[in-house]
Amino acid sequence: MRTVYKTTVIKHIWSLRGTLIGIFVLFFGYCYGESIEKDNIDIEAFITVGSLMLIPVLAPVVFLHISYYLKNFGFKLIIDESQNIFVMSEDGQEHFYNFSDLILVEQHLSIYYKNKIDHSNRNILPWTPYGYLLIKFKDGSRFYVTSLMIDVLNPPIDITDKCFRFFPYMKSIEFSKSRVFIDDYENRISHYKLTFKDHSNQELNEKIINRKTYDKAAVEAARRILSARSTVIKKNSLCEY
Template sequence: MKILLRENIYFVIGTIIITPIYYYLRKGEQFVLDLLFVKIMSVIFLIYNLPNFIIYLDYYKENKNTKINIDTENNSIGIVENGISKQYKITEIKSSIYHLGIYYKNRIDNAMRWKMINSDLAYWDLEFKNGDRYYISNLLVDFLHDNPIVDNTKYRFRMFQYINKSDSKEAVELKQVEEKNRTEKFVEKFQSKSESELNEILNNKSKYQKEAVKAVEIIMKNKNVG
């Protein structure tokens, strides 16, 4: 909420400062605040915030009757949902998936994405071996900037982090994605190599990184060689 409030303050102050300057430079006249301008800015302000309101409402609806207590010393997780209290061992977790904003994919590919007003909104899809499943927003547990609470946690990245219980997109491990991106870089690097140079890498796999070998295999396959 602090981030949302701060970004909106910046938006309002920026609008108040920039609009009169722009108007004066373009028209050569002093800007006069009127009702039409207020209406237009109100609509823009609403559109600017609408995705965030939807996400907050979604998180509130899912977690309004949920409490979670993570005890890392005893490797246990206590969850109270709709007044029903349950205690689990971390070893009982079947699946742990962090749904993060697309901005945080920069950790993997360094694509220099811009941080959006809703980038810090995320949720945790937590499923236990007995079939119990919870969707925990980071308004309840601020997991976003810490190392994963559960080993082998996987990730999904989306532009808007509303809770999607039917999301069929495959979650990925950070290591898997890092390897994929290193392979892609080797593919670009090796494109100009001759067939004999590529074969030299394949014939001496132990001397090269596995991503480099994989890249050569991809290139050779695309060239229908071997």
Template sequence: MSVIFLIYNLPNFIIYFNYYKENKNTKIKIDTKNNSIGIVKNGVLKQYKITEIKSSIYHLGIYYKNRIDNAMRWKMINSDLAYWDLEFNNGDRYYISNLIVDFLHDEPIVENTKYRFRMFQYINKSDSKEALTLKQELERKKEKSQTEKFVEKFKTKSETELNEILANKSKYQKEAVKAVKIIMGNKNVG
């Protein structure tokens, strides 16, 4: 029984240790009235204005992506663990776990906060993958679904009809033109 408990909780132990290692001796105070953030790391206090933030990325569990696409993902035991990648204009960078600042269910403190969704949200400092704002992700999903609809609609059209759409791009939605290009690419390959 204890082996099952250990295996089931192993991801949490790894993430907790990762967060502890990164946030040991770190305190943060966010003052929204004065638009300032104070961070104490290893006894050194640094004060920043919220306007000095260059990049703000929330790294959340994949479960929180349900807010965007309603894919009905199940909540996992480590879903509520997350961290905030915060970079300032002067080059200072902090990885703040939500064990220090609970930001999961609040509005973002920084206006242009972007999001990354992962199954296992350990702090990865070398991660160069592009993060998205929620608005960008919703638009991308909408565009993709519209393109897929046009692919279904246009796949029975002849090559002449498809070329006519390409020749008159300005009269069609960009998703329709993208669908035609996909269909033409598939016809040329196959």
């Protein structure tokens, strides 16, 4: 079975439902004010006050929505259960991974959803529907799959870690359950150097060119391997001379 996930109109609307409700309330209030005696209510003042109240609440929603959309524009997540592979399609380029290549799936949600765990009484906010998955593979590649593509509460991939945050904007770092770095930077570089030792120069350069797609440690490992190979070539050239 092959399932394709990408941004859809329904996901856009569902994520924006809090914003749309706020706009509807403001519009309804305006229409109601127009239908009654103008002496009883200052329509312009109502619209001004209503807008000033909505802007601080809706601005974070607009920020999240645009940043999520830009991150997932032209991106597809394909899960092929018959062959046990993931296909990450970006701008027409496809990256294939076995299920066994998956090492991390972080689920980032609004802190409201932590109520189910600690039974607190947190309120729903307009940006509560937003969230994303940070997916990482053995080669250091990382992908963001946002709520504009999937149902982040019931994702199609098993979760390894959960992070509850007041404002779930996309972070470029990974967190464990205690929200600290998972491992030491140099240790990760060493790990990637072992993983990449048989990669061609072209494959290593691809990681450097597309560094935003990969873990920083993976990119640094690729740079160090290329640098070491370049040094060896220079030494060999000197010997031949």
